[in-house]
Amino acid sequence: MITVHGLRKRFRGTVALDGMTFAVRPGQVTGFVGPNGAGKSTTMRVILGLDRADAGDALIDGHPYRGLRDPLRHVGSLLDAAALQPGRTARNHLLWLAHSQGLTARRVDEVLDQAGLRAVARRRAGGFSLGMRQRLGIAAALLGDPPALLLDEPFNGMDPEGIVWMRRLLRALAAEGRAVLVSSHLMSELQETADHVVVVGRGKVIADAPVAHLLATAPGARRATLEDVYLALTRDEVEFRAVDPARAR
Amino acid sequence: MRSALHAEWTKLRTSPGTLGLALAVIVSTVGSSAAVAAATGCAPGGCGQDLTRLSLTGVQVGQAVVAVLAVLVIGDEYSTGMVRVTLTALPRRTTVLAAKAVVVAGVVAVTAVPAVLGSLTVGWFILPGHEVVPRAAVGSVLYLVLIGLLGLGTATAARNPAAASGIVLGLLYVFPIIAQVVTDPGWRRHLQQAGPMSAGLAVQATGDVDAVPIGPWQGLGVLTLWALAALLTGGLLLARHDA
Amino acid sequence: MNAFGQVLRAEFTKFRTVRGWVVAAVAAAGATILLGLLPGMQGSCGRNGPGSECAPTLGPGGEVVVDSFAFAHRPLTGDGSITVRVTSLTSRLLDPGPDGPPPDDGSPHEASAREAATPGASPRGSRPAVVPWSKAGLILKAGTAQSSSYAAVLVTGGHGVRMQYDYTHDRAGTPGTVSTDSPRWLRLTRTGDTVAGAESPDGTTWTTVGSVRLAGLPPTVEAGLFTTSPQHAERVGGSLGAGTTGGPTEATGTFDHLLVRDEARSAGAPGQVARPAWEGENVGMPGPAPQVPGGDLERAGGVFTVTGSGDIAPAVAGAAGIGVSLARTLAGTFVMLLVVTVVSTGFITAEYRCGLIRTTLTASPRRGRLLAAKAVVVGAVAFVTGLVAAAVAVVLGQRVLRGNGVYVHPATTPTELRVIVGTAALLAVAAVLALGLGTLLRRGVTAVATAVAVIVLPYLLAMTVLPDGAARWLLRVSPAAAFALQQTATQYPQVANLYTPANGYFPLAPWAGFGVLAGWAALALGTAAVLLRRRSA
Known part of the structure; x- marks a missing residue:
């Protein structure tokens, strides 16, 4: 709460x-x-x-x-979907977040699946459309199963x-x-x-x-x-x- | 702290520019050292110059790349807004900065070792027969690490990578330039003692240590103070300001 | 208003409404002025009571000259000649005083004359050395006053026999050094206004080194032997924190076989028996004057020595010279250059970062025109700020330097204008170059880092770090070549000095250096324009 x-x-x-x-x-x-x-x-x-x-x-x-x-x-959060470094892949973006919470790469793959981003996980986030960035943001919010x-x-x-x-x-x-x-x-x-x-x-x-x-x-x-x-x-x-x-x- | 470190390391590792910049540090350092050593045509061991220091001249070029690398570590997060994601994941801001500092120091050190050793090797081949002083080599690596921390601190305080790289480079080179045009020898010495670059590089001096305006380790101490001041300012602003 | 005017106006509004950029521009101008005033903190000219004023005299050609040497002379009226044999020329470095190496600033009396005050006596240590431009030989001079017209034939420590006259002129004779095994005979002959210098290995076969017309020569001149030896300067360490070292030197010339032929006397009144008296004098330098036994060197006939320190040459700024050049007041230019580079790069990359570029391109779809407008805006802003900062720094800076007892080499008004306008132009074109790089690279940090590395770093490295050869090379090919616009001093090959960029000597001519920068800017902007048109925003 x-x-x-x-x-x-x-x-x-x-x-x-x-x-x-x-x-x-x-x-x-x-x-x-x-x-x-x-x-x-x-x-x-x-x-x-x-x-x-x-x-x-x-x-x-x-x-x-x-x-x-x-x-x-x-708490998982999504404030600004554009707030990511464009050169990093979607998966690596989630990976450093996971590491910051002591989570493993497996959890990253789970939320990638959940957000429907599996196919584009290894693409640079800079090339994502706004909708895809929103999905990436949601995946980040779900990462810690909050x-x-x-x-x-x-x-x-x-x-x-x-x-x-x-x-x-x-x-x-x-x-x-x-x-x-x-x-x-x-x-x-x-x-x-x-x-x-x-x-x-x-x-x-x-x-x-x-x-x-x-x-x-x-x-x-x-x-x-x-x-x-x-x-x-x-x-x-x-x-x-x-x-x-x-x-x- | 452990997870913060792990996260920062992953972040730096997966950032596309890091490897290129690290290579640029090595190439620019060794390359300019070699160019300078080659340009200094003097008889082996007999040109009255501090040859160890001469073959480490490239450090003064490589440090600019080190500074940019360090500035990018936090500066890029400010410019993309990702710093808010970082601070949401790791709300203890001083921990974040500390983790970044450790990662920057580590990466710079790992990069600086081949750069410095490469410079010394190349220098030794071009100007053979001079004695290589270990203090100069170890000191140069530490020097680059401290320059990295200075860059990180400045970028944290400035919150804008472009401005930060301008400030760091200005800070590094303004003292030597002013020291050259100041007419008063006393003031000139003071400027060289106070400047982060001129003081820090005293650690490379091997010949006539008395001719250098400040002792080797004291000089590195001055640079440490600069780096600490920058990190402290950056840390305070980071903790105080809204992200 | 035409279409370009509109885009221009829009871009200027965009620039001036970002507070950070305006503040940065103003702060940079302030810093440049401040750094221009800072260096003049201490000098000795006019600070040690009357007589300590630094007033290097103007030679016959109107340029600033140094004129100090040990002189054994007698008057010579009308036509005549003087011949002598030089058997040796040795030099010594005088150890600088206890207060460290002499500052390479404007204290000529400290730097040369004071140190020469005790030649021979040497209370301090000294060591033998080869001073390439130490001089000993014959001179015909309008008078013993400093900076008067002269012609001299002389041997040097490392540049062979020379014929020099009126300070700036120099002609080479036979190379090689003198010794007792290979002495040099020297002769000066006056015929009307013409003075001819000749040399000979044996006193019988003579070679003319040069023959010059000196219009200002009075009927009676002072003729005799002289020795002098210039300031010595070398770069130590080749790197930072060491800088230059140097100090006064002193040379001793050994002469014999002196012969003066006085046409007026031999042709004139037979009753006049006594030869004019010889006198020993130090011109422009204190200390014990050369000894003239019995007031007549010719009768003495034997071997004698003259020891002197100083130079007879145009005055140069820098390590071995006196005073500083105008460019020193603009030492802070690089701060503006740094800020101009960062701001101009950001002027375009900031648009890419937040997607504003799409709005901009929707508003002004002609991309080439847009880029031109941006270039005009950053260029104009840099030019105006630079002009104000440079004008204030040059005008006030000179005043502060002189007020604090530093000798500043005078520059003509056109030169001063060229330096001021040139500095502004340098900043303007650098801004355009940075804008071009920003457009090419688009990503802020990369672009700023590249622009700084290309534009500012070469200058900083050349001024502080690199050895002379590398520095001069960099100042020929890199955008920093444009700093040649700040050059006011002339290099003279016959004056020993460190003609380093740090002392205000650039390898290229002013506008040639500017051309290098302009070329870079044109290349960057041209490529940027092509890419901007081709790429999707």
Whole structure:
């Protein structure tokens, strides 16, 4: 279980996190949504010990990330699929990660299979498409067989087959009792995949509820989608909004 | 620490540039040593020069490649963003830097030994009959290792490989150049004592040790201080900064 | 605005909006200026009270000259000749004083005259040596004042018999050294404004070494014997930390068979019996003057020696010379070169790294034009920053050097302008070269490392590490050849000195050196343009 409590952070005058508090429970896929600049990525980076919060804490099973021994065995994560050295092969990229956690090459081959990358394992990662890099990132996240997963925009750049694969994978991981946090802008995908949604805006949590509950209590229509709910919730929280093309006329 | 070391070693081993750079260190060192030795046409043992040092001149060329190799070890991670993956896998940042330092030191040492021995051998064939001083050979290997650590520390602090390689090369060569144009002999000596390259290379001096501005091991000590300072700065910034 | 102007504008905006690049450019210019001011920390000119000013005199040709030697002379009016036999010329290195080797800076009095203050007495140790350009022979000189017009025929320690006149001119006679077994006879003959120098192995068969017209010669000149021996300098260690060593030298010439023929006196008034008196004098150097027994060397008729130290030659900057050249104020150029190289390479590789190149190429699909615009931007930025830094460093740097008692060789205004504009041009073209390499290699680190290795490293190695031969070779073929633009000093073969790049002597002529760099840049940019068009982005 990942718990985030009262996180605050400022970047040179702009408030990035303003008392962010929520929990990611095991056995569920938790969607993490909010407008651009709402603090989703910063929160994930704080959870992973990459950024330091000015106040508050983010704990994995009660421990700060930086205190974990072999952290990839506790939390698997995918932040930026492009963040790899292009000259190294996919397999070697996973290999050094495995070695950093005391894992063997056999485990690397297992996750390569799981991510469907076996055929391209010995190709330079620099030549991969975004979708393939996402699969490589997922493989890295699964490497330590962790009870919790943190995935930032995993659907990005995936082909339709990949999206279906990703959806099934996330469901399966939750079904195995893992805690899965997925940030995404694709409400339709989350409506299909997520059990629970945390909606954030301007560095705080706006809503933290089961998807079913949100849909049920949505004002207006019976056929409300997660997208409608999201837009209603974040109406006042969006920092940048284009002029509605219909009204601009 | 063990797994961090294992990971860093795998990373360096599987990085496509490493082998090429290591070979470049050896080739540039031995090659320029040979060129310099050949260009110095003097009677065997009788040209009043420090022949051991002369045949190790290539170290001053090879060190540039060593610096680039070391800068790349962390600099490339910064430029690709992979450093975040690394720090997610190994959240103890000082451990990461320490592991990198060990791996860099090891790889540079393994590369420097053939480079230095090759230079000495070539020098001995071109200018036969001079005595080879072991201290100069061992010192040159240590010198290159320390240059590698200096590069690693600088790159960690600068977080940009291009800027880092510029800074390291500037740091290495600025002192000798300034020392050459400074008119005051006292200041010149001080500059040569303080510069990482001019002080560190004192370890190669075998002839008239008094003519060198700083003692051989003290000079290497000065370079060690530079490397430590760079690593410390890099370590502090790495630990403090958001990745 | 035309299409190229638009691309240019876009590229300039791209450059100036990256704060790191702007900061780096400004910081590099600052560092260059600072390093230009730093070297002038200490000299001795004018610092040790009145009389210590370094004011090397200007010779008849208007160039700076050194003029110090031991001189035994008498006046000679009108036409006439002087003949002597030289039987030996020996030299000694005087050990430098307790304060280490003399600085190769601007302290001529310290470097030559002070050390020569005690020739012969030698309270310090000294050892015999061959000083190739030690000189002993005959001289006809407009007066005993320094830097006056002269003609001399002389034997040297290692370059045979020479005829030299008015400091910069040198003609070779018979090679070989003198000894008692093979002495040299020397003769100078004045006929009107013409002075002829001749040599002979036996005093009967004479060979003319040279004949010159000296327009500035007064009716009465000082004629006599002289000996002098220049500063000695050598490179020790051939490597870093050792540098140059050297010091004053002293030569002793042994003469006999002196004969002066004075046409005016032999043809003139018969009542005048007494010959003009001989005098011993040290020109431009203190210390005991040559002994003239009885004030008449001719009557003495025997063997006598003259011991002297110094040189009669154009003044050169560097280890064996005096003062420094203008180029020293630009010692910090390499810092700018380093930064310009890194920034210009990054100007294109940064686009490849983050995929911005695709956006750029979508906006400006004509790739050749895009590359040209980028080259203009980096070149112009480097040129302007370099121009400002070089101008300030040269102007202020000279002032600081002189203010601190270092002698800076004067340069004409066109030369100064060439150095300043040349430095800016060097940086601009180096920036274009770096951009070309960046485009070729695309990957940031590789490109920066290569660019630094190709552009900056040769200069650094040539200046600090490599022995002279290798350094000069590198400064002919590598992009660093363009540093010849900073050359202000002339090399004279008849002046012993270390004409090393570190002392401001480059193997190529200024614009030829620049041409080498320009060639490299054209090659890199041309190849880059072709590849950029062919490759997919």
